[in-house]
Amino acid sequence: MEKQTIKNLSEEYLMWLQVERRFAQSSIVSYRSRLKCFVRDVGDIDLSEFTMEHIFKLKQILYKRENSEVFIGVCLACIKGLLKYYRDQYSITLKINPDLITIPKRPRREVVFLTSEEIQRFRDSIDINPICGLRFRTLTEVLLGTGMRISEALSLDRTSIDFETKEALVIGKGSKQRTIFFNEESIMWIKLYLERRTDKNPALFITTGKNRLTNQDNTRYFKRQRKIAGINKKVTPHCLRHCFASHLAFNNCPFTEIKTLCGHERLDTTIKYYIGLTDKSRAKQAHEQYLKY
Template identity: 30%
Template sequence: MQADHALSLFDGHLKTQNRSEHTLIAYHNDLIQFFDFAARELGEEPEKITVDQVDIYIVRSFLGEMTDRGLERKSMARKLSALRAFFKFLCREGILQKNPIQRIATPKLGRKLPHFLSIEELDKLIHTPDCTTLLGARDQVILELLYGSGLRVSELADLNRQDIDEGTSLLRVRGKGNKERIVPLTHYALEAARKYLNMREDEQEALLLNYQGSRLSVRSIRRILDGLALEAGLSQHLHPHMLRHSFATHLLDGGADLRSVQELLGHAKLSSTQIYTHLTKERLREIYEQSHPRAKKM
């Protein structure tokens, strides 16, 4: 079977798997790049390549070229993940009898510790919006939900009015893979949302609107946060995920157990949450060295 036909079948398969649009595009582009490389290796035109022409040596050569280009291990792992899923699909469908990628190991990823804000920095940030204006009241909701409930920025942008349950102070969130979870709302977040919605004069279902009255996009939220960070005098670029990182770190610092934080964040695996324990351990070490007389260097 020609590679472009197989890729079209695989694209259709992924769409039935509740994969995010970002993943669909990334996998498609990674596979196009791979087959362009395979065509050069085989001395063929890309449109003439068939999937049964691919062997382990072509895959290894492709990964070698990506390494020579200085591709980060995280990007390399994603390309390998796309290839694994693609060839596994072809074997399962009976299009291929042998998986050319079966014996290739995934590169180990070094995990970077996430950046988070101190409580003092968050206090400055949260008191920055002018809540007497409609847009300022909206920006307050953004901060209170990203930090107070640990939402991903995409989850925040997708929220509707009816997702807030004022009676129970709970919020319904649609996470990765369209999975729903229920998270608590702080008193401050609930009050901020109530004030903002009372100031609006529209019937839109979206919780957050831009100045034109349309649903606020992820990109716009990022831009708003950058402006608020600058206004608050923060020295670092404020990525939305930093507020989620701060939420998790401060919970663990305050004594929350790891399983509860995992559930609040909507992590499928506990290992995704465990990275925050490194941050709290570092903080404990710092406090210990500052406070214990035998820990201080002479």
Template identity: 30%
Template sequence: MLIDQALSLFIGYQNSQNRSEHTIVAYQTDLNQFFNFAASDLGQEPEALTVDQIDIYTVRSFLGILSEHGLARKSMARKLAALRSFFKFLCYKGILKDNPVRRVASPKLGRKLPHFLYTDQIGGLLGAPDESNLLGCRDKVILELLYGSGLRVSELISLDRDSLDLDSGLIRVLGKGNKERVVPVTNYAIQAIRAYLKMRADHNKALLLNYQGTRLSERSVRRILDKLVAKISLEQHVHPHMLRHSFATHLLDGGADLRSVQELLGHKKLSSTQIYTHLTRERLKEVFSQAHPRAKLSINDEK
């Protein structure tokens, strides 16, 4: 089977599984990059390449070239995951008998701890919006939901008015893979939402609107956050996901159990949530080394 035909079948299957548009575009980009390399490596025209021409050595050569060009291991692992999914699908459909990626090891990744904001920084940021006008009230809602409920940006901008049950203090959120979950909202968020909706004079079903009256985009949320960070002169780059990291970190610091945090974040695997326990341990070590007099003893002091 020609590569183009196999790719069309694979993408069609991904669409049927309700994969996000972002995921599907990433698959196409990574796979097309590999196919172009494989065609060149095998001395073929890309449109004449067939799936059975690709073997483990082609895959390993591809990864070797990526490594020589200095591509990050995380990006290499993502591309390999796309290849693994593609060839696993072809084997499942009986188009191939052997998966050329099956015996290729993924690059080892160093565990990178997520960045977060301290409570005083969060407090300053939450006080930054000007709540005397409509857009300021909207910005307050953005912050209160990103930090107060730990929402992803994609979940935030997809919220509709009928997703809210403010009397019960709950909202319905559409997470990754179109999986719905119910999360609590803080009283601060409820007050901010009610103040914002009271100023609205439209009937748009979307909760958050831009100045043109249409649904807010992820890019707009990032720009709004950048402006608020600049307003309080916070000397670090803050992205929306950092508020979600802060939400999880502060919950665990406050004594929340890991399973509850997993459910609140909408993580499929507990291992995705466990990284925050590493983060809180690092914080405890940092506090200990700075505050305890016996922790400050240097090697020279012992001599």
């Protein structure tokens, strides 16, 4: 049998992840990048000769570069998955037990969200006179009004939205279909944006070059707008998703409904991210109300 190296088996493994495990395209792109980095840094190892020394070498390199725990975790999960795939699909006995490769625990990330006043400042700072400004304001309102992931929002076509029911079907994380709901404000901005468009492109959000907008196209807009609005927080599309969920929680929306609206697979994911926020808010209110000397 032909020698199987990381480079030889990568595309087959990635296709398997996409088809059998329903990995999102963004995850496939990330895994492909990590596998190429491994080959560059450690070598295109024959998988049947792979040992724990190779893993240790990778960890040394990543820690020396001061990569984040999350980045290191994805790198290790990627190579661990490739080794398990090779072992199980090809019935090969490996020199390494992939199950012994430990993945660093992800540190709990602080949920960054904007206050109502900051949201309004961000909105008001957007110049909607140029079409790109109107597009950015519309995207902002769609993210705030639906809680969609940016990949879901950018996958929308004009025909995806039922303007009567204010709903749309999207393919979310794990290639799962879900229904998302628009508020009146987001629908209004979508209509304003589409009225200004003169092209036939079916995509809801497009570049000035008439191609479907990508998340990379948006990065600079969010960074620039945050500075214009005078907001000292990192404002990203995911931050607006946190705004959506956080403000629902502050307004006493049940966590089961927030889970559905955000498209979380597990209720404990929703609770893990957002229950601490409401606890902190209530604790502060109690401190102000009851602390008397």
